[in-house]
Structures are given as C-alpha cells and as structure tokens.
Amino acid sequence: MxxxxxxxxxxxxxxxxxxxxxxxxxxxxxxxxxxxxxxxxxxxxxxxxxxxxxxxxxxxxxxxxxxxxxxxxxxxxxxxxxxxxxxxxxxxxxxxxxxxxxxxxxxxxxxxxxxxxxxxxxxxxxxxxxxxxxxxxxxxxxxxxxxxASPASNVATPGAHVQPVRSIGSPLATPSKSAKFASALILALKRLGDVAIILFVGFVGVIQPSLLNAVYFLAFLFVATWWASYTPLHRRVYNAIKRMLIFYTAVHFLGIYIYQIPFVQHALPAGSFPARLIGFVAIVRSECPEWWTLSVISAHYWTAFANALLVLTLYYALVVQYKGSRYGLLRSLTCVGSGESSIHEEMSCAIVDALLK
Structure with missing residues (x-):
C-alpha cells in the first residue's frame, strides 16, 4: 500500500x-x-x-x-x-x-x-x-x-467502541487564536501569490523583447492597470487570464524547443530578421561531421538561455498557482463569496481576519 x-x-x-x-x-x-x-x-x-x-x-x-x-x-x-x-x-x-x-x-x-x-x-x-x-x-x-483501504475494512464491528460526539460549543471544537491567525496568514499569502505571478509574467515579457514575449508584457499591463484603477477583478476573470497564460506559455516553450531541431533552423535561419522578430533564437546545434555532439551556441546573449528557462518556469508556476487559488479564499461570512469576489476584496478580508481574530 x-x-x-x-x-x-x-x-x-x-x-x-x-x-x-x-x-x-x-x-x-x-x-x-x-x-x-x-x-x-x-x-x-x-x-x-x-x-x-x-x-x-x-x-x-x-x-x-x-x-x-x-x-x-x-x-x-x-x-x-x-x-x-x-x-x-x-x-x-x-x-x-x-x-x-x-x-x-x-x-x-x-x-x-x-x-x-x-x-x-x-x-x-x-x-x-x-x-x-x-x-x-x-x-x-x-x-x-x-x-x-477497501470499503469493507471501514465497516465497524459489532463490538467496536464508539466515541461520543462532542458538542459544537465545546472548548475542544473551537480553534485557537494561533490556528486562526495561521489560517488567515496562509490565505493572505495565496493572494500575494496572485500578485507575484503577475509580476513574474511582466518580467518574462521584457527579458527578450519579441512578438512572442510581447503577450506576457501586454497581459501584465492589463492586469496591473486594472488593479491600479481599483476596479474589482472577479475571480472567474482572473482565472480565465491564468488559463490563457498557461496555454500560451506551453505553446511558446514548445515553439522554442522545436526551433532547436536542426531542420527547423535550416528552414528559418537563426539570426535572421523574421526569427529575431518572432523570438526564436538557436541555443544548441548539431551538425556534420560531428553529428554525435550537441554544441551550445555562445554567440548570442545570455537572454536566449534565460528566456527559455523562464518560460518553462512560468508555465509550471502558473499551473501550481492556479490550482491553489482557482476557487478563491475561504473567508468568514462578513466577506463576499469567493465565486464573485475580486482580488482587492479577497486580500483585504484575509488581512483583516489575520489582524482581528
């Protein structure tokens, strides 16, 4: 097992x-x-x-x-x-x-x-x-x-001892203040993760200026402008943006990887204006007569390596962050429901809960 x-x-x-x-x-x-x-x-x-x-x-x-x-x-x-x-x-x-x-x-x-x-x-x-x-x-x-365990193993035997159920109002059923604070702090960190992932998106957008990276920069400007105007950005809209970025980063990294295959570099020469405009840079190369080796091209700037690594890292970071925050925060009844809450409201509720409880 x-x-x-x-x-x-x-x-x-x-x-x-x-x-x-x-x-x-x-x-x-x-x-x-x-x-x-x-x-x-x-x-x-x-x-x-x-x-x-x-x-x-x-x-x-x-x-x-x-x-x-x-x-x-x-x-x-x-x-x-x-x-x-x-x-x-x-x-x-x-x-x-x-x-x-x-x-x-x-x-x-x-x-x-x-x-x-x-x-x-x-x-x-x-x-x-x-x-x-x-x-x-x-x-x-x-x-x-x-x-x-199999369902049969969970069936109680006739002589099994049954523990009495404690009432809701008992002291043991009430979480301590430290537990409440820790829970509220974790929820606040999740909202800070929403902010951090957008900052990461903006950083990837400027590491190697190109048409492919421009999408990240535009997404960063869109969300940052929305936040700056203090207009509620509902959870479903924010999730839609992250889903779009997850799909785009996957396609982007796949394109960068496919460009490292030699016949693709022959079709779209490395260093040409179309390749640089799109954002394709040759990182590795394998050619005859040393067909068994994989040479790392050092003629380009370090941003070519950093861009590929950051795009891949951004993809997995977006997936992890999306899974952890797609349903919003679990808050008290004084806060709005997570289904239609905004980023500002969720972060405010989490911080207030942490300070007051």
Whole structure:
C-alpha cells in the first residue's frame, strides 16, 4: 500500500522530470512528444486518499508507457540496424552530409551511438531509457499498488467502541487564536501569490523583447492597470487570464524547443530578421561531421538561455498557482463569496481576519 502523496510525487515530479530532461539533451521530433507529456502531466487531477486514480490520470500514465515502449523498441532496432549494415563508424561519418535518410533519422531522434564519445555516447539514447524506466515505475506505483483501504475494512464491528460526539460549543471544537491567525496568514499569502505571478509574467515579457514575449508584457499591463484603477477583478476573470497564460506559455516553450531541431533552423535561419522578430533564437546545434555532439551556441546573449528557462518556469508556476487559488479564499461570512469576489476584496478580508481574530 502506497500513500497518495507518493503516487502524486512519482507521476507529477519523477515522470515529468525524466521526460523533460531526456527531451532537453536531445532535441528531435520524438523528444517533442516527451515535452508534450511533460507539459500535460501537471494539468491532470491529483490522486486523493479517499478515491481511486482519476480516469484521465490513468489514460495519461498508460499512454506514456505505451509511447515509451514504442520509442525504446524503435531506438533499439535502429541501433542494431546501423551496427549490422555499417559496422565501421567512419562509413556513417562519410555520408553524414550526403545521405538524406541519415539526416531525417537524426531529426526524428535516431542517432547512431558513437563509441568513446563520452557523455554523447549515451546522450542519444538516454531519453528513451529515462522515459521507459520512469513510465514503468509510475505505472507500478500509481496503478498496480493501492493507496486507500477497501470499503469493507471501514465497516465497524459489532463490538467496536464508539466515541461520543462532542458538542459544537465545546472548548475542544473551537480553534485557537494561533490556528486562526495561521489560517488567515496562509490565505493572505495565496493572494500575494496572485500578485507575484503577475509580476513574474511582466518580467518574462521584457527579458527578450519579441512578438512572442510581447503577450506576457501586454497581459501584465492589463492586469496591473486594472488593479491600479481599483476596479474589482472577479475571480472567474482572473482565472480565465491564468488559463490563457498557461496555454500560451506551453505553446511558446514548445515553439522554442522545436526551433532547436536542426531542420527547423535550416528552414528559418537563426539570426535572421523574421526569427529575431518572432523570438526564436538557436541555443544548441548539431551538425556534420560531428553529428554525435550537441554544441551550445555562445554567440548570442545570455537572454536566449534565460528566456527559455523562464518560460518553462512560468508555465509550471502558473499551473501550481492556479490550482491553489482557482476557487478563491475561504473567508468568514462578513466577506463576499469567493465565486464573485475580486482580488482587492479577497486580500483585504484575509488581512483583516489575520489582524482581528
């Protein structure tokens, strides 16, 4: 029996991290699928102690396992094929620039293993190994092992001792002042999280000026102007803005990642005006005759690296913050309901509760 916390940690942290790391060290079309799975994982509902694994989470875990088995089998078959048909590695190097078959195999993610290549020897197959091992572990922990007791075990026996129910007005049923203050403080911090995430959005918008990053800056200006006018920003509107940003950051990071695949850089040359205007910058490159290496391009400013990292960080931060505050604050009856409350009202109520209780 495994706790729900362990299950959530395995499929939300271990599986997602393995897929993302594998994709980052080998940009290719197959790795795009790993990135999609890594971005989709945090959006799924969590596993709870009193319920079974949600259907959508089951489908996700099984789908990742099947795709990992397929890609690992294909990678294994390709390496065998190359070893049998061209045992001399120099033959592969000689046709590196002339063979369209080898070129598109590398774009897909099938890169021949070069002996004595250091980290690059295992880098080309590491994504499949990580995806397969992490998906098998996730399937066993989340689907094969139980995380809650069976209903029959919860049925009381005839001789079971029943504790008397305390009245509502008893001292033990009344929370202490310190507990009230801690609860109100946590709720106030959640509202501060709403402010912090918008400031983060604005920072991402200016780290690398481009059309893609302009959306973040415009979203920041919109929300900041709304707050400055002290006009109530209802929770459903704020949630809609965050949902839009979650979707956009996922697409944005996916675009940055796809641009690192060599054939995309050939179609839209790095450093060209259209690429710079849109916001696509080549961060890594792999070319013949050193087809087994992944070179980090140092000719560009550090903002190219920071932008990709910040967009990915913003995506996961938005997902976590949205899950924690989508329903607003739980406040006393003196405050307005969370369904139609504004950010100003929620923060004011939380601070007042913390000071007065």
């Amino acid at each position: 495994v706790s729900a916390f362990i299950k959530n940690f395995v499929y939300e942290e271990v599986l997602v991290s393995a897929l993302l790391f594998g994709a980052l060290i080998r940009p290719s079309l197959i790795s795009v699928v790993y990135v999609l799975f890594a971005l989709l994982g945090p959006l799924l509902p969590p596993i709870k102690d009193s319920y079974g694994v949600p259907a959508s989470t089951k489908v996700y875990i099984i789908l990742v396992l099947l795709v990992s088995l397929l890609t690992a089998s294909a990678q294994f078959a390709y390496q065998i094929y190359e070893s049998v048909t061209r045992p001399d590695i120099d033959d592969y190097t000689d046709t590196c620039n002339t063979s369209s078959f080898d070129f598109w195999m590398r774009q897909t993610g099938f890169i021949r293993v070069k002996p004595n290549g250091g980290f690059d020897t295992v880098r080309v197959v590491t994504p499949e190994v990580l995806a397969l091992l992490s998906s098998i572990l996730t399937t066993i922990v989340c689907l094969a092992l139980s995380h809650y």
